Amino acid sequence: GAGVSQTPSNKVTEKGKYVELRCDPISGHTALYWYRQSLGQGPEFLIYFQGTGAADDSGLPNDRFFAVRPEGSVSTLKIQRTERGDSAVYLCASSPIGGGLAFFGQGTRLTVV
Amino acid sequence: GQQLNQSPQSMFIQEGEDVSMNCTSSSIFNTWLWYKQEPGEGPVLLIALYKAGELTSNGRLTAQFGITRKDSFLNISASIPSDVGIYFCAGQSSDQTGANNLFFGTGTRLTVIP
Numbered sequence: 595g596a597g598v599s600q601t602p603s604n605k606v607t608e609k610g611k612y613v614e615l616r617c618d619p620i621s622g623h624t625a626l627y628w629y630r631q632s633l634g635q636g637p638e639f640l641i642y643f644q645g646t647g648a649a650d651d652s653g654l655p656n657d658r659f660f661a662v663r664p665e666g667s668v669s670t671l672k673i674q675r676t677e678r679g680d681s682a683v684y685l686c687a688s689s690p691i692g693g694g695l696a697f698f699g700q701g702t703r704l705t706v707v
Numbered sequence: 708g709q710q711l712n713q714s715p716q717s718m719f720i721q722e723g724e725d726v727s728m729n730c731t732s733s734s735i736f737n738t739w740l741w742y743k744q745e746p747g748e749g750p751v752l753l754i755a756l757y758k759a760g761e762l763t764s765n766g767r768l769t770a771q772f773g774i775t776r777k778d779s780f781l782n783i784s785a786s787i788p789s790d791v792g793i794y795f796c797a798g799q800s801s802d803q804t805g806a807n808n809l810f811f812g813t814g815t816r817l818t819v820i821p
Contacts, residue, residue: 598749627809636711636795636811637750650808685749687809696740696797696809698749 596620598699600686606705607676615671615702619688626669627696628661629685637685643669676706709734711798711812719818720786728815729780730796738799739772739779740809745792753794754781786819793817 599618607613619626625644629637639653646666654660658676663669673680683703689696711732720726730739738757742750754765756772756779763770769782779796796812 636814642808700749
């Protein structure tokens with residue numbers, strides 16, 4: 595596609611539920627990043643994919659968070675047993691070669707009530 | 708993750724003034740990127756820097772990659788109201804596996820007074 599697409603744009607869920615957030619990167623981009631952004635803060639790194647594999651998942655806060663990219667294109671961020679503290683904007687970015695020029699989607703605003 | 712500190716945290720300036728903000732890190736980076744973010748939007752890439760000492764311009768924006776590779780600055784000349792937003796620096800480095808992670812600064816919130 596023309597840009598990075600994230601769906602849904604907004605998600606409201608109840609505490610304890612499971613959610614999936616989707617990212618469609620720019621076509622041909624091999625690197626894909628997930629970030630979490632709280633109000634007034636900079637994007638906080640979660641996980642980085644190079645192709646299908648997670649090159650660095652050190653930013654995932656705990657084992658309730660998991661991300662996949664099975665075919666090296668679309669990625670899904672999965673959050674189990676959501677907590678109110680998970681409420682944030684989840685941003686996805688993709689890059690053509692894993693170096694520089696990372697372009698972001700609009701983000702998914704997750705609200706856990 | 709790695710810590711990138713931006714200063715100032717916020718700026719209030721008159722339209723037409725020049726703006727300067729910087730970003731420092733305790734780690735060395737191979738690439739510096741500058742982004743602008745407006746409410747409800749994802750960060751938009753403004754400038755990319757790939758070499759220590761490099762000075763790059765994009766319209767009224769000029770950015771430099773510090774010689775130590777641990778800092779970068781962004782200047783905006785002749786500010787206009789649409790420059791309002793939060794500006795983020797981001798540093799990228801390769802680890803032992805060759806992965807290129809990208810870490811963000813704390814942001815500088817710019818307000819331009821017409």
